[in-house]
Amino acid sequence: MSHKSDLIADDILGYLKAQEEKSLLRFITCGSVDDGKSTLIGRLLWDSKLIFEDQLAALESDSRKVGTQGGEIDFALLLDGLQAEREQGITIDVAYRFFSTDKRKFIVADTPGHEQYTRNMATGASTADVAVILIDARKGILTQTRRHSFITSLLGIKHVVLAVNKMDLIDYDQSKFDQIVAEYNEFAKQLNYSSITAIPLSALRGDNMIEPSANTPWYSGPTLLAHLEDVQVEQDAIEKPFRLPVQWVNRPNLDFRGFSGTISSGRIKPGDEIVVTASGQTSKVKEIVTFDGNLDEAIAGQAITLTLEDEIDISRGDVLAEAKAKPDFADQFEARIIWMHEDHLLPGRPYLIKMGAQIANAQISALKYKVNVNTLEHVAGKTLELNEVGIANISADKALAFDPYDKNRHSGRFIIIDRFTNATVGAGMVNHSLRRATNIKWQEMDINKGARAYQKGQKSAILWFTGLSGAGKSTVANLVEKKLHALGKHTYTLDGDNVRHGLNKDLGFTDADRVENIRRVGETAKLFVDAGVITLVSFISPFKSERQLARSLVEEGEFIEVFIDTPLEVCEQRDVKGLYKKARAGEIANFTGIDSPYERPENAEIVVSTADQSAEEAAEIIVSKLEEFGVLGTWFPEI
Amino acid sequence: MQPNLTHLRQLEAESIHIIREVAASFERPVMLYSIGKDSSVLLHLARKAFYPAPPPFPLMHVDTTWKFREMIEFRDRMAAEYGFDLIVHINQDGVEQGIGPFTHGSSLHTDVMKTESLKQALNKYKFDAAFGGARRDEEKARAKERVFSFRTETHRWDPKNQRPELWDIYNARINKGESIRAFPISNWTELDIWQYIYLEQIPIVPLYYSAKRPVVERDGMLIMVDDDRMPLNPGETPEMKSVRFRTLGCYPLTGAVESEAATLPDIIQEMLLTRSSERQGRMIDHDQAGSMEKKKQEGYF
Numbered sequence: 010m011s012h013k014s015d016l017i018a019d020d021i022l023g024y025l026k027a028q029e030e031k032s033l034l035r036f037i038t039c040g041s042v043d044d045g046k047s048t049l050i051g052r053l054l055w056d057s058k059l060i061f062e063d064q065l066a067a068l069e070s071d072s073r074k075v076g077t078q079g080g081e082i083d084f085a086l087l088l089d090g091l092q093a094e095r096e097q098g099i100t101i102d103v104a105y106r107f108f109s110t111d112k113r114k115f116i117v118a119d120t121p122g123h124e125q126y127t128r129n130m131a132t133g134a135s136t137a138d139v140a141v142i143l144i145d146a147r148k149g150i151l152t153q154t155r156r157h158s159f160i161t162s163l164l165g166i167k168h169v170v171l172a173v174n175k176m177d178l179i180d181y182d183q184s185k186f187d188q189i190v191a192e193y194n195e196f197a198k199q200l201n202y203s204s205i206t207a208i209p210l211s212a213l214r215g216d217n218m219i220e221p222s223a224n225t226p227w228y229s230g231p232t233l234l235a236h237l238e239d240v241q242v243e244q245d246a247i248e249k250p251f252r253l254p255v256q257w258v259n260r261p262n263l264d265f266r267g268f269s270g271t272i273s274s275g276r277i278k279p280g281d282e283i284v285v286t287a288s289g290q291t292s293k294v295k296e297i298v299t300f301d302g303n304l305d306e307a308i309a310g311q312a313i314t315l316t317l318e319d320e321i322d323i324s325r326g327d328v329l330a331e332a333k334a335k336p337d338f339a340d341q342f343e344a345r346i347i348w349m350h351e352d353h354l355l356p357g358r359p360y361l362i363k364m365g366a367q368i369a370n371a372q373i374s375a376l377k378y379k380v381n382v383n384t385l386e387h388v389a390g391k392t393l394e395l396n397e398v399g400i401a402n403i404s405a406d407k408a409l410a411f412d413p414y415d416k417n418r419h420s421g422r423f424i425i426i427d428r429f430t431n432a433t434v435g436a437g438m439v440n441h442s443l444r445r446a447t448n449i450k451w452q453e454m455d456i457n458k459g460a461r462a463y464q465k466g467q468k469s470a471i472l473w474f475t476g477l478s479g480a481g482k483s484t485v486a487n488l489v490e491k492k493l494h495a496l497g498k499h500t501y502t503l504d505g506d507n508v509r510h511g512l513n514k515d516l517g518f519t520d521a522d523r524v525e526n527i528r529r530v531g532e533t534a535k536l537f538v539d540a541g542v543i544t545l546v547s548f549i550s551p552f553k554s555e556r557q558l559a560r561s562l563v564e565e566g567e568f569i570e571v572f573i574d575t576p577l578e579v580c581e582q583r584d585v586k587g588l589y590k591k592a593r594a595g596e597i598a599n600f601t602g603i604d605s606p607y608e609r610p611e612n613a614e615i616v617v618s619t620a621d622q623s624a625e626e627a628a629e630i631i632v633s634k635l636e637e638f639g640v641l642g643t644w645f646p647e648i
Numbered sequence: 649m650q651p652n653l654t655h656l657r658q659l660e661a662e663s664i665h666i667i668r669e670v671a672a673s674f675e676r677p678v679m680l681y682s683i684g685k686d687s688s689v690l691l692h693l694a695r696k697a698f699y700p701a702p703p704p705f706p707l708m709h710v711d712t713t714w715k716f717r718e719m720i721e722f723r724d725r726m727a728a729e730y731g732f733d734l735i736v737h738i739n740q741d742g743v744e745q746g747i748g749p750f751t752h753g754s755s756l757h758t759d760v761m762k763t764e765s766l767k768q769a770l771n772k773y774k775f776d777a778a779f780g781g782a783r784r785d786e787e788k789a790r791a792k793e794r795v796f797s798f799r800t801e802t803h804r805w806d807p808k809n810q811r812p813e814l815w816d817i818y819n820a821r822i823n824k825g826e827s828i829r830a831f832p833i834s835n836w837t838e839l840d841i842w843q844y845i846y847l848e849q850i851p852i853v854p855l856y857y858s859a860k861r862p863v864v865e866r867d868g869m870l871i872m873v874d875d876d877r878m879p880l881n882p883g884e885t886p887e888m889k890s891v892r893f894r895t896l897g898c899y900p901l902t903g904a905v906e907s908e909a910a911t912l913p914d915i916i917q918e919m920l921l922t923r924s925s926e927r928q929g930r931m932i933d934h935d936q937a938g939s940m941e942k943k944k945q946e947g948y949f
Contacts, residue, residue: 021917028843033655102810104791105784107837114655116835128812135814244652256668261701269697271665271816300699310653312664312697325672349812363817366672424817431821433811 033114034237037133037166039157040143041122045174049143049212050117051084053234054108056219084212103133112238122153127160127382127396128349131436134164135422138242141170141233146179146209149189152383155196159382162200163345163398165418165438168240169197171207172233176225177214183227199385201415206240208233246309249417250334251275251283254365255327259314267298267314268323270366273419274412275331276308277315282332285323286410291332292319309419326367328410336420339442340408341374344423345400348393350434352427355392356401357521360434364409364423371405371425372521393435402443414438461541465499468640469538471563472631474547475556475610476573477602478588479580481619481627482547485573488628490545496632498641501537503530505548518599524555531559538563543640551607569638571631572613577602579620614638656844660693663832665816666795667697667779670830671704673820674777677830680766681707681734683719684896685852686781689841690833692850694779695730706733708778710769712761713738714749714898716874722853735773739765749900750879757898767803776827777820785837795834801825842919846912855893856915858907862886869903894919 016024040046072083106117118133120126134140140161144154161169171193179185190207197205208217209225210233216222217232231239252273259267277283277294284291297304298314307313315329323329330336348354354373362371379390379399393399412420421439426432462469472489474482486502493500509516513529516522530546537544550556560568580602581589592600599605610616615634617627635641653661670677679694681687694703709723727734739747742760749757770778784791794810796818811819822828833841845852863870864884871878873886878900880886891904892915909918 017917017920021913025843025846025913025916029654029656029847031655033653033658102792102807105835106791107785107835109655109837109839114837114840132812132814136816247652256665257672257698259698259701265700267700269668271661298700300696308652310658310661312661312668314699361821363819365817366669422815422817424812424814424819426819426821431819431823433813433819436812436814 027111031109031112031114033116034139034240034242035116035118035137036139036141036170036237037118037120037130037137037161038141038143039120039122039130039161040172040174041153044122044143044145045212046119046122046143048084049141049172049174049210049218049233050106050119052212052215052218053115053117054106055084056234103129110234110238115237122157124153124156124382125396127156127398128347130157130160131164131347131349134161134166135436137161137164137166139168139170139237139240140166141172143172143174144189144193146173146175146185146189149185150192150196154193155385156382158197158200159380159385160347160398162202163347163438165201165414167201167203168242169202169205170233170236170240171205172210173207174210174212176209176216177211181209181216181222181224183225186228204240206230206236208236246274246417246419247276249274249309249412249419250336251277251281251329251331252336252412252417252420253277253283253313253315253329254367255323255325255329256366258324265316266320267316268327268329269312269314270329271312272307272309273365274309274417276306278306279303283315283317283329284332284335285321286328286330286336286338287408288322288327290319290321292317292321294318326365328365328367330410336410336412337442338408338410340369340405341402341443342409342411343377343400343402343440343443344437345380345398345440346373346393346425346435346437348395348397348399348435350427350432351395352430352432352434353392353394354399354435357519359428361426361428362403362405362409362423362437363426364411364421367409369405369407369409370428371403373401374404374525375402377401400440403437411439411442413441415440458539458541461539463541465541467498467541467543469541470543470567470569470635470638470640471534471538471559472543472545472569472571472635473550473556473559474545474571474573475550475613476575477577477580477607478549478600479583479585480573480575481624482549482573484624485571485617485619485627485631486545486547488624489631492628492632493543493635493641496641498543499541500543500545502545502547503534503537505530505546505550508533523552524558527555527558531562534559535562538567543635549601549607551601551605553608553610556610566638569615569635569640570610570613571615571617572610573627574609574616574618575620576618656840656847659833659836659840660696660844662816662835663690663693664697666818666830666832667694667703669818669820670777670779670796670828670832671698673818674828676773676775677705677777677779678735678770678773678775679703679705679707679779680781681709681723682781682896683709683715683723683853684781685841685845685856686783686833688850688852689836689844690779690781691726691730691732692848693832702730702732705779706735708735708737708769708773708775710762710766711736711738712757712765712898713743714757714761714877714900716853716855716872716896716899716902718855719853719896722851726851735769737765737769737772739768748877749898750877754901758901761898770803770827776822777830778827779830779832781833782831783836783838783841784834793831793834795831796820797829797831798822799827799829803827805829838919839916842912842916846916853896855896857911858890858892858909858914860888861891861904863889863891863904870906871902872899872904874899 038046104119108115120129120133142157186209209228210217216224219234253270255268255270257269259269279294281294295316295318297307356373356376359370377400378387414421423437424433425435427434474486476482490500490502513526516526534544534546591597592603601607617630739761747760794813862873864886892907893904909915
């Protein structure tokens with residue numbers, strides 16, 4: 010009996026006081042029905058007095074009716090909740106069980122072990138701190154053992170109990186036990202566990218479950234329950250930097266403005282400086298407000314309300330963070346994904362992702378590879394099917410605040426929702442952010458952009474020529490490059506059409522491909538800028554958002570938008586490539602200016618027209634503007 | 649070793665997180681208030697979640713008209729004291745047809761006055777999220793139910809087709825007409841509830857405490873004669889016994905237990921020393937194997 014009945018009977022107040030100091034442990038059990046998983050959990054519930062007499066009566070009658078223990082009590086029957094499952098003799102979902110001892114309350118996620126239920130195991134593992142991995146001592150390490158270990162490790166569980174069950178059926182043979190443990194430890198080297206505790210058990214007979222077994226005199230470690238009571242799960246959430254995802258803005262009246270949420274990591278005190286991740290605005294914590302009075306300090310796991318010293322704009326979805334240790338903030342990141350739905354993952358398809366209180370439209374821009382959950386091998390693939398795991402790049406329509414999941418398990422995790430069916434179709438954990446210079450530790454080079462440009466006597470920049478087809482972009486760009494070359498400047502031209510023959514030849518004209526097209530051209534131009542080169546890009550780029558995307562890649566002042574403002578009528582009349590004619594005839598769809606819009610730049614740095622001026626004149630105007638912007642003069646960088 | 653947050657504080661924080669998430673994600677949430685101890689805890693948590701503001705949703709009691717009189721008194725007293733917005737819904741069709749547990753049996757009564765009535769109320773007020781006080785340890789069918797439990801337009805629950813629920817991230821997306829039931833105290837056990845009530849000094853209906861009450865024994869259950877609608881069988885005379893209730897519902901369907909437990913510690917002590925589970929006092933579970941699961945599929949909470 011794990012609850013001390015004597016204390017309950019003699020000193021209930023003392024008992025209650027002691028109970029208030031209990032901690033909580035969530036663990037997951039992994040194994041199949043054959044491994045005796047339900048029996049193991051059933052016995053833990055039984056021995057901690059969580060089975061009542063009426064349930065026992067029902068259990069006895071069920072054991073006779075559908076039991077698998079020849080009329081003896083079948084602990085497994087305690088657990089299988091849903092009727093259909095009970096008849097089939099399998100557990101097909103995640104069920105949560107509860108028991109407690111004097112030291113701890115336990116929440117057990119009981120999930121099925123078959124490969125087709127990987128999603129259920131991942132769900133159960135998501136909230137667990139410890140995984141109990143069951144092994145049938147007769148069979149040793151099986152494919153499913155590797156799978157269960159991989160999934161729990163994928164979800165960030167650090168502590169594993171290797172429960173070598175059915176020791177009674179191998180005569181409590183120490184050498185077989187040692188062999189299994191050695192093999193497992195070897196395999197587990199590639200996983201990210203920080204502790205592995207192997208225990209020889211018989212759940213059915215009760216060996217080493219609660220009391221040390223006389224059948225295993227060679228084993229001196231803890232019993233299963235003793236280990237679960239004592240295992241130290243890292244309290245490291247508290248030691249990580251402060252993060253508070255804002256769930257709710259609390260405004261009962263004009264005098265109070267509080268930001269409510271659960272602290273996901275770290276600690277906070279009044280007076281501490283915080284930053285709003287998205288806006289970068291900072292303030293200091295004024296009060297930590299709770300129903301039970303203001304707190305002097307709050308730690309990870311507490312649901313609190315903060316008030317701040319300054320009136321700054323904060324809403325649901327913002328993440329308040331320690332000012333000196335901001336989380337990553339990026340719209341593109343690499344993540345590991347577990348697919349949970351019958352409809353396959355489709356790269357490029359718009360999904361919703363929910364990360365804490367942040368919601369964004371997002372697409373999986375590239376599936377890098379799949380991971381075989383049984384062998385851990387990397388496999389190439391274009392989609393993920395139900396229960397498959399893959400590594401992918403994700404591109405969201407706005408930046409999200411997160412820490413890599415492996416660094417902070419309480420951050421960088423998200424679910425993927427189908428926008429049309431609203432189903433939860435997948436779950437993901439961020440490996441790292443992509444692209445944003447603020448997040449990626451750049452390899453620091455002694456010879457930097459400024460140094461390279463200085464050597465060439467120029468300032469590197471992108472000249473982004475935009476305008477309708479036939480406006481004269483390429484013609485003017487060509488003339489500008491000639492003039493710059495003559496001035497001794499180092500230049501390069503990226504032409505929209507030419508790029509499609511090589512770098513971007515795998516891309517079509519869908520919206521997703523267009524965005525990718527621009528992104529690649531922008532990234533390429535950025536590399537040239539880093540090389541110190543004046544880079545000319547000639548690209549219709551009809552959408553403002555596309556040009557904004559390219560502009561956002563480089564530093565302020567480096568992106569010079571050159572709008573070749575030649576009217577449609579003039580372009581159509583010229584029709585150098587015969588494209589307007591085809592578009593009018595309906596032979597080309599989505600042709601800019603005809604049946605697809607051209608969004609005129611509103612704040613282009615340079616505007617010229619080849620209707621009123623010759624191409625030569627336009628080029629001269631551009632070069633003189635560049636001189637004015639300091640691109641051509643020697644620029645003295647801070648080296 | 650002193651834990652950073654005790655198990656009750658962790659459970660409390662988890663519940664508050666869920667309550668805030670529902671309030672932020674749905675247009676018209678409502679908290680179902682059954683007046684029982686779990687409801688008392690739920691209400692307490694809702695007050696904590698939004699302090700110093702009041703909870704941004706109303707409470708609704710689906711009244712079968714057969715609740716204990718003390719429950720109704722308690723309900724109205726709490727509403728007045730805490731100043732929350734209380735909706736009381738009664739299935740008037742059922743009242744007109746004279747549906748009651750004595751005349752129609754427990755199953756039909758529960759179906760019309762509780763299950764149907766709840767659907768009626770949800771449709772009438774167009775609530776898209778309803779908080780309930782169900783716990784996973786109560787009954788096997790509940791052990792698998794999600795915290796955000798999706799309901800179709802006809803309020804059905806499909807146990808085979810539930811959304812995976814990972815970490816503390818809840819999928820709140822629904823289409824028009826659909827709804828969710830939210831269960832913030834899913835991970836609490838009966839013992840946790842009592843310990844928390846004790847720790848936080850949460851008011852509960854006096855029926856939980858032992859007192860001399862008039863009861864008759866019927867089908868092995870002690871039924872309290874709460875008003876004169878209860879027909880007495882020949883030879884039945886109400887006896888004054890020291891009894892209390894471990895669970896509260898319609899008085900004709902709720903069995904009392906003989907007890908001297910008059911304080912919270914007494915109650916907790918009794919609970920830990922006796923070995924029968926709390927739902928035993930409810931007739932509704934005894935009908936047939938898997939009965940709760942069937943009821944849930946049909947929209948019983």
